[in-house]
Amino acid sequence: MSKKMHIQLTVNGEAQEFLAEPRELLIHTLRERLNITGPHIGCETSHCGACTVTLNGKSVKSCTVFVAQADGAEITTIEGLGNPDKLHVLQEAFKEHHGLQCGFCTPGMITRASKLLEENPSPTEEEVRFGMAGNICRCTGYQNIVKSILAAAAEMSASKEAAE
Amino acid sequence: MKDDAGVTREQRVEALGGMGCKRKRVEDARFTQGKGNYVDDIKMPGMLFGDFVRSPYAHARIKSIDTSAALALDGVVAVLTADDLRPLGLHWMPTLAGDKQMVLADGKVLFQGQEVAYVVAKDRYIAADAVELIDVDYEELPVIVDPFESMKSDTVLREDLVAEDGSLPDGAHGPRKHHNHIFTWEVGEKEATSQVIDSAQVVAEETMYYHRTHPCPLETCGCVASMDKVNGKLTLYGTFQAPHAIRTVVSLISGIEEHNIRVISPDIGGGFGNKVGAYPGYVCSVVASIVTGVPVKWVEDRMENLMTTAFARDYWMKGKISATPEGKITGLWCEVTADHGGFDACADPTKFPAGFMNICTGSYDIPTAYLAVDGVYTNKAPGGVSYRCSFRVTEAVYFIERMIEVLAIEMNMDAAELRRINFIKKEQFPYQSALGWEYDSGDYHTAWDKALKAVDYEGLRTEQAQRVEDFKTGKTRKLMGVGLSFFTEIVGAGPVKNCDILGLGMFDSCEIRIHPTGSAIARLGTISQGQGHATTFAQILASEIGLPADSITIEEGDTDTAPYGLGTYGSRSTPVAGAATAMAGRKIRAKAQMIAAYLLEVHDDDVEFDVDRFVVKGAPEKFKTMKEIAFAAYNQAIPGIEPGLEAVSYYDPPNMTYPFGAYICVMDIDVDTGEVDIRRFYALDDCGTRINPMIIEGQVHGGLTEALAVALGQEIAYDDMGNVKTGTLMDFFLPTAWEVPNYETDHTVTPSPHHPIGAKGVGESPHVGGVPCFSNAVNDAFRAFGLRHTHMPHDHWRIWKTANKLGLHG
Ligand code: FES
Ligand code: FES
Numbered sequence: 014m015s016k017k018m019h020i021q022l023t024v025n026g027e028a029q030e031f032l033a034e035p036r037e038l039l040i041h042t043l044r045e046r047l048n049i050t051g052p053h054i055g056c057e058t059s060h061c062g063a064c065t066v067t068l069n070g071k072s073v074k075s076c077t078v079f080v081a082q083a084d085g086a087e088i089t090t091i092e093g094l095g096n097p098d099k100l101h102v103l104q105e106a107f108k109e110h111h112g113l114q115c116g117f118c119t120p121g122m123i124t125r126a127s128k129l130l131e132e133n134p135s136p137t138e139e140e141v142r143f144g145m146a147g148n149i150c151r152c153t154g155y156q157n158i159v160k161s162i163l164a165a166a167a168e169m170s171a172s173k174e175a176a177e
Numbered sequence: 178m179k180d181d182a183g184v185t186r187e188q189r190v191e192a193l194g195g196m197g198c199k200r201k202r203v204e205d206a207r208f209t210q211g212k213g214n215y216v217d218d219i220k221m222p223g224m225l226f227g228d229f230v231r232s233p234y235a236h237a238r239i240k241s242i243d244t245s246a247a248l249a250l251d252g253v254v255a256v257l258t259a260d261d262l263r264p265l266g267l268h269w270m271p272t273l274a275g276d277k278q279m280v281l282a283d284g285k286v287l288f289q290g291q292e293v294a295y296v297v298a299k300d301r302y303i304a305a306d307a308v309e310l311i312d313v314d315y316e317e318l319p320v321i322v323d324p325f326e327s328m329k330s331d332t333v334l335r336e337d338l339v340a341e342d343g344s345l346p347d348g349a350h351g352p353r354k355h356h357n358h359i360f361t362w363e364v365g366e367k368e369a370t371s372q373v374i375d376s377a378q379v380v381a382e383e384t385m386y387y388h389r390t391h392p393c394p395l396e397t398c399g400c401v402a403s404m405d406k407v408n409g410k411l412t413l414y415g416t417f418q419a420p421h422a423i424r425t426v427v428s429l430i431s432g433i434e435e436h437n438i439r440v441i442s443p444d445i446g447g448g449f450g451n452k453v454g455a456y457p458g459y460v461c462s463v464v465a466s467i468v469t470g471v472p473v474k475w476v477e478d479r480m481e482n483l484m485t486t487a488f489a490r491d492y493w494m495k496g497k498i499s500a501t502p503e504g505k506i507t508g509l510w511c512e513v514t515a516d517h518g519g520f521d522a523c524a525d526p527t528k529f530p531a532g533f534m535n536i537c538t539g540s541y542d543i544p545t546a547y548l549a550v551d552g553v554y555t556n557k558a559p560g561g562v563s564y565r566c567s568f569r570v571t572e573a574v575y576f577i578e579r580m581i582e583v584l585a586i587e588m589n590m591d592a593a594e595l596r597r598i599n600f601i602k603k604e605q606f607p608y609q610s611a612l613g614w615e616y617d618s619g620d621y622h623t624a625w626d627k628a629l630k631a632v633d634y635e636g637l638r639t640e641q642a643q644r645v646e647d648f649k650t651g652k653t654r655k656l657m658g659v660g661l662s663f664f665t666e667i668v669g670a671g672p673v674k675n676c677d678i679l680g681l682g683m684f685d686s687c688e689i690r691i692h693p694t695g696s697a698i699a700r701l702g703t704i705s706q707g708q709g710h711a712t713t714f715a716q717i718l719a720s721e722i723g724l725p726a727d728s729i730t731i732e733e734g735d736t737d738t739a740p741y742g743l744g745t746y747g748s749r750s751t752p753v754a755g756a757a758t759a760m761a762g763r764k765i766r767a768k769a770q771m772i773a774a775y776l777l778e779v780h781d782d783d784v785e786f787d788v789d790r791f792v793v794k795g796a797p798e799k800f801k802t803m804k805e806i807a808f809a810a811y812n813q814a815i816p817g818i819e820p821g822l823e824a825v826s827y828y829d830p831p832n833m834t835y836p837f838g839a840y841i842c843v844m845d846i847d848v849d850t851g852e853v854d855i856r857r858f859y860a861l862d863d864c865g866t867r868i869n870p871m872i873i874e875g876q877v878h879g880g881l882t883e884a885l886a887v888a889l890g891q892e893i894a895y896d897d898m899g900n901v902k903t904g905t906l907m908d909f910f911l912p913t914a915w916e917v918p919n920y921e922t923d924h925t926v927t928p929s930p931h932h933p934i935g936a937k938g939v940g941e942s943p944h945v946g947g948v949p950c951f952s953n954a955v956n957d958a959f960r961a962f963g964l965r966h967t968h969m970p971h972d973h974w975r976i977w978k979t980a981n982k983l984g985l986h987g
């Protein structure tokens with residue numbers, strides 16, 4: 014066991030401060046230390062994307078980040094995207110278009126998709142498929158996930174136009 | 178027609194959200210907000226973590242295990258080895274296939290990754306550190322990874338199955354031919370079939386390997402065991418596709434009475450067969466919790482999941498098919514050598530050691546057939562589950578759909594036409610197959626014609642012929658494959674008279690309670706792993722009892738509250754539990770009818786059910802809604818009728834159901850890189866009555882994608898030393914959004930005549946029909962260049978090699 018480090022994080026807008034072994038993986042920090050269990054573990058080798066969070070403005074697989082590397086970071090997880098009174102457009106779209114089945118990949122999918130749509134607000138189907146290729150789903154065959162994301166993109170630009 | 182409130186009958190039907198509508202899923206609110214509750218999300222006070230020391234060798238004797246350094250590590254609470262489990266009789270456990278399996282290595286190991294010792298520590302990091310500190314002294318033994326070698330080898334894999342005098346006691350499925358042999362299972366007419374084939378004018382033969390793969394749900398397997406020593410109750414949360422069966426097994430092997438065990442399957446992150454069986458991790462966690470008196474969590478990592486929990490397939494299939502010169506099939510012969518690994522842990526009904534492999538006559542009217550399956554031990558992981566299919570049906574359908582193609586090549590015939598002239602005809606149902614099944618219903622010709630028309634089959638063949646010409650003249654380096662498949666599934670196991678697992682009949686159940694204000698809760702013996710049971714079972718009930726689906730809660734997975742059932746796998750939820758739900762609903766309705774008659778002051782026979790109410794026959798303005806009836810059931814003393822409105826049904830299905838479908842895949846193959854581009858995939862499914870078209874479509878997309886994976890690259894591969902070569906998601910192919918096409922879905926509806934609502938089940942059909950369809954497309958692309966058959970998985974490298982062997986690289 015190595016010496017503990019003093020870590021500060023902002024997760025979903027809330028400041029967090031604690032001592033942790035530097036080897037602690039960020040996904041375990043979130044899930045076990047902070048009880049944020051939306052991000053899941055599907056592989057721990059950066060392949061499946063179930064653990065995807067937004068870290069300092071980038072989509073990151075939190076299973077392969079040491080908490081020590083994340084010191085000082087701003088993190089958003091699925092829990093920070095919407096709330097029961099006001100769901101994120103993507104959360105609505107996934108429900109509407111049957112973009113999930115077992116739900117295990119869903120938090121990572123939606124978190125990644127939210128970033129994708131920030132980077133590219135009106136993607137083509139091909140861009141969605143490419144931009145989501147780091148997130149594996151074993152249940153849906155992706156067709157309805159892609160549909161959900163494209164629908165959310167349309168919805169978001171429509172409401173942006175309406176606001177302008 | 179309008180009732181007094183100005184609401185039409187159609188509006189009343191719509192308000193129910195019953196069968197046939199695209200109801201949105203009630204599960205999704207929590208899943209999209211990250212509020213699912215999966216096993217690894219469960220936290221209990223004082224909870225410890227378990228982790229395994231696993232064998233690096235595929236076959237070795239264990240000379241010693243030194244746990245002292247691990248036990249000395251701060252935070253380590255206990256280390257279990259087989260010696261600790263022996264006094265409890267738990268160092269071995271029964272498998273679902275009538276064999277037994279080591280929980281922790283008892284003197285030897287039989288596959289790489291086998292469980293050797295179990296560490297219990299304060300957190301998962303300390304547990305992982307402790308695993309590293311345990312010193313196991315192994316003596317390597319000869320490794321066998323090939324089932325044919327195994328049947329010839331002097332090396333004995335399972336000394337425990339050889340008597341002291343060297344003789345071989347019978348196994349769970351009869352006599353054994355060799356010390357590494359598990360069983361022989363024969364179905365059909367051996368003599369007659371061989372006579373038919375020997376004397377036939379046309380015979381095609383082929384040997385095909387259906388490679389080993391793995392269901393690999395996104396969530397791995399795991400559990401939390403919590404023994405409460407004060408009241409003597411054990412609670413076990415886990416990734417269980419069959420929670421009640423797990424409770425019975427835990428009771429049988431631990432001696433804890435069944436009422437003192439509560440098994441809970443929380444949300445499950447996909448199963449696909451992987452979560453049917455019982456694994457050493459569950460047993461060790463239970464023991465560790467009993468020993469320590471605190472909850473113990475065990476969750477495997479991805480590598481452990483792929484290397485040690487139940488694999489699928491691994492069948493060598495040798496076939497012969499005979500036909501008349503016109504193409505009418507006269508006989509089918511199938512010999513299988515099944516590699517089961519170190520223990521026989523297949524998940525099949527007891528009387529079917531190779532599952533429903535005897536559905537291998539497919540959708541065709543084949544008068545004579547014979548099937549023999551030999552199960553064999555090797556130094557590979559145990560398992561043999563049905564990966565998104567009913568028991569071994571994927572293997573069977575792959576076999577027949579490849580044999581048809583090979584026969585078409587042999588006869589120089591069009592494979593679509595060959596299928597058509599051999600289909601079982603609509604008027605032949607119920608159809609008795611040569612290998613013992615009674616197909617319930619089907620209309621294959623209609624489905625096939627619809628599919629061929631939808632894709633312009635003639636046009637595709639013309640285009641393909643042109644492509645071959647262009648290839649030959651150097652205008653293109655891409656070939657075109659048209660993959661066909663017509664499958665018949667057999668699901669909904671099954672009738673208790675011939676289907677049981679560990680002696681438990683394969684019925685299923687539903688219990689309904691109607692609340693006074695007209696809402697309800699229904700509990701079932703099944704468990705959803707993404708199929709959306711909370712949505713669809715409520716739809717069945719809404720139509721049956723006339724209360725809105727939105728007012729019906731569906732609960733599954735808690736053995737303390739749910740009625741006994743055999744769980745969810747083999748597409749059995751809709752055929753069996755769905756039927757139980759309808760039948761329980763009808764019991765509710767029968768009582769409601771009496772209450773309605775009393776309230777309306779008429780005879781029971783003078784009221785009839787209409788959508789959401791009982792009306793007086795011939796006087797529709799006189800009615801009582803189900804809501805009113807529910808209230809009356811609780812607040813009025815009705816002569817001769819007990820208060821309350823509840824029902825339970827245990828449904829023993831009279832037969833299996835036989836969903837079917839027609840799939841067509843069009844792909845381009847780059848001869849120089851081996852890459853495939855799926856241009857089009859058309860899937861027509863007939864699953865009988867359709868409960869929720871949106872969910873059916875989602876199931877089809879998912880099943881096809883898993884089929885694509887298996888056909889085009891996914892495998893559990895071993896080297897000669899028994900090392901697993903595909904133990905991470907780096908090597909084990911799971912397609913991403915980038916590799917997967919859009920699918921076109923379609924349907925016909927042929928209800929099951931014996932199912933209360935005519936539904937047949939659909940979750941697995943696309944996998945069963947999809948694998949041969951993708952594989953046939955690859956094979957078909959090379960047909961013009963003399964290819965008869967090439968084994969799956971068709972990854973780029975293997976396709977390149979096929980092209981190379983055919984001399985297509987110049
Ligand atoms: S768990 Fe992080 S990518 Fe799979
Ligand atoms: S919904 Fe199950 S893995 Fe995506």
